Amino acid sequence: MSHHKRISLHIFFFVLFFLCYSAFGARQGKVVGVKVIDIIRTDEAGGAFAYPGSLFFNRKTKRLLIIEPGKSKVIFYTPDYFPFFSLGEGYGVKDPVDVFVDNEGKYYFVSTNTASVYVLSPALIPVMKFKVKGFKGDNEFVPNHIAVNPKNEDIYITGVGKPYIVVFNKNGKFRGYLYSESEVKGVKAYSVISNVSVDSFGNVYLVALDFGQVFAFDKDGNFLKKFGTKGANFGQMSQPSSVAVDEKSGKIYVTDPMRHAVLTYNLGGDFIYEFGGRGWAPGWFNYPVDVTVDNRGNVIVTDWLNERVQILKPKPNKKIEFAPLPPSNRAD
Numbered sequence: 001m002s003h004h005k006r007i008s009l010h011i012f013f014f015v016l017f018f019l020c021y022s023a024f025g026a027r028q029g030k031v032v033g034v035k036v037i038d039i040i041r042t043d044e045a046g047g048a049f050a051y052p053g054s055l056f057f058n059r060k061t062k063r064l065l066i067i068e069p070g071k072s073k074v075i076f077y078t079p080d081y082f083p084f085f086s087l088g089e090g091y092g093v094k095d096p097v098d099v100f101v102d103n104e105g106k107y108y109f110v111s112t113n114t115a116s117v118y119v120l121s122p123a124l125i126p127v128m129k130f131k132v133k134g135f136k137g138d139n140e141f142v143p144n145h146i147a148v149n150p151k152n153e154d155i156y157i158t159g160v161g162k163p164y165i166v167v168f169n170k171n172g173k174f175r176g177y178l179y180s181e182s183e184v185k186g187v188k189a190y191s192v193i194s195n196v197s198v199d200s201f202g203n204v205y206l207v208a209l210d211f212g213q214v215f216a217f218d219k220d221g222n223f224l225k226k227f228g229t230k231g232a233n234f235g236q237m238s239q240p241s242s243v244a245v246d247e248k249s250g251k252i253y254v255t256d257p258m259r260h261a262v263l264t265y266n267l268g269g270d271f272i273y274e275f276g277g278r279g280w281a282p283g284w285f286n287y288p289v290d291v292t293v294d295n296r297g298n299v300i301v302t303d304w305l306n307e308r309v310q311i312l313k314p315k316p317n318k319k320i321e322f323a324p325l326p327p328s329n330r331a332d
Contacts, residue, residue: 030235032273033318036282037298037311043068043075044083049307054098054145055300057292058105064292064300065099066309074099074109081311092126093118102148110146110157117146117155117172130172132157141166145195151202151219163190165206167221180208180215180226195290199245207254212237214254214269227269228254235271237263246293253299257287262301264314275314280306 041049053067062079072095073088087093095113102108105122110132119128132143142160149156153170156178164177180191191208198204202219212230217223229236238258245252251272252265260278262285265271276285286305293299299312 030271030273031277031319032275033315034275034283035313035315037313038081039282039311040066040077040081040083040309041307042083043071043073044086049309051304051307052302052309053290053304055290055292055302055309056099056101057294057300058101059295060101060105062295064294065101066302067096067099069095069097072096087124091120091124092129093120097143098145100146100148102153103150108146108148108155110143112142112144112160115141115143117143117157117168128172130168132159132166132168134174135166135177147196147198147204149198149202149204149219150200154219156196156198156204158193158196161192163192165193165196176221178204178206178217178221180206180211180213182211182226194240195242197243197245200247203245205243205245205252207240207243209239209241212240214240214243214252214265216269225269227265227271228263229271232259234274235263241288242290244291244293244299246297248295249293249297253291253293255288255291255301257289257304260285260288262288262291262299273314273316275312276301282310283312285310 050070053069056065064077064081066075068075073086074096075083076085077083093109095111096109097112098110100108107120109118115132117130117132121127132141141162143157144160145158147156155168156165158165164179166177167175169175180193182189191210193206194209195207203224204217206215208215213226213228215226232238237254237256240254240256242255243252250267254263256263261274261276263274278286285303288301289304290302291299299314301310303310
């Protein structure tokens with residue numbers, strides 16, 4: 001081999017090493033630690049959680065609501081996360097699986113078992129109930145998540161395993177559908193929608209389970225953008241389950257139970273960092289299924305198989321090494 005060829009090969013391998021090292025370093029910097037603010041493990045009666053479910057943080061009252069499906073109730077927590085009250089069938093709400101509170105303080109509960117939406121006043125007095133019916137295929141539609149648009153009061157409902165959400169008006173009348181649609185090799189493809197959320201502008205966010213992405217629409221159902229990358233590596237979504245928008249901090253949080261992580265994006269949909277990883281110590285997750293944000297910017301996560309809800313403060317300056325570390329190094 002000539003001298004020039006050897007030099008060329010050395011340069012080639014140096015450049016390759018530099019690129020790989022740079023990519024590795026960039027990936028390292030995208031996993032951050034957290035400060036554990038609190039961990040909730042019990043309901044209002046002092047009983048231990050049995051697989052808690054959906055969350056909602058009411059920013060006006062500063063109260064956190066946690067669904068406990070196994071006990072068919074919704075637990076209310078004070079601003080310092082003390083359980084003080086629960087709501088269930090005694091208030092006319094049977095088997096709730098998700099909850100949303102609108103700008104007027106009305107409560108919307110959706111029930112899988114009864115395929116119904118229950119609406120209660122701010123004083124928890126029943127004001128409306130309607131069946132999730134009136135559209136093609138409604139007999140096979142099993143509702144499981146709900147959100148309400150702050151601009152037009154449209155009600156968005158996801159169905160188990162369905163590639164669309166159904167939209168009802170404020171009077172409980174069916175209005176239409178929203179899909180997450182992509183094109184694969186010239187053929188239209190649709191993803192199961194695992195959850196739905198809204199922001200203060202009335203934009204609607206659909207979590208596309210199969211695509212590993214989030215689709216955003218305006219209040220009129222016009223497509224705005226999609227973001228996220230499908231995959232099982234850092235910074236990618238394997239099977240996302242929920243999304244929360246925190247406009248105050250300019251961040252969007254997405255849970256990925258299969259990767260045991262929460263991914264963080266800016267409002268434009270650019271990936272910033274992620275936190276978590278599978279474990280049992282504080283700051284780690286075992287199938288995180290839902291996420292919300294309180295008025296202090298803390299990220300609240302349903303840590304499903306660990307049977308707890310964690311309140312966390314991401315620490316972007318506390319970078320985590322790429323190699324797995326002991327759980328105690330993930331949290332303060």
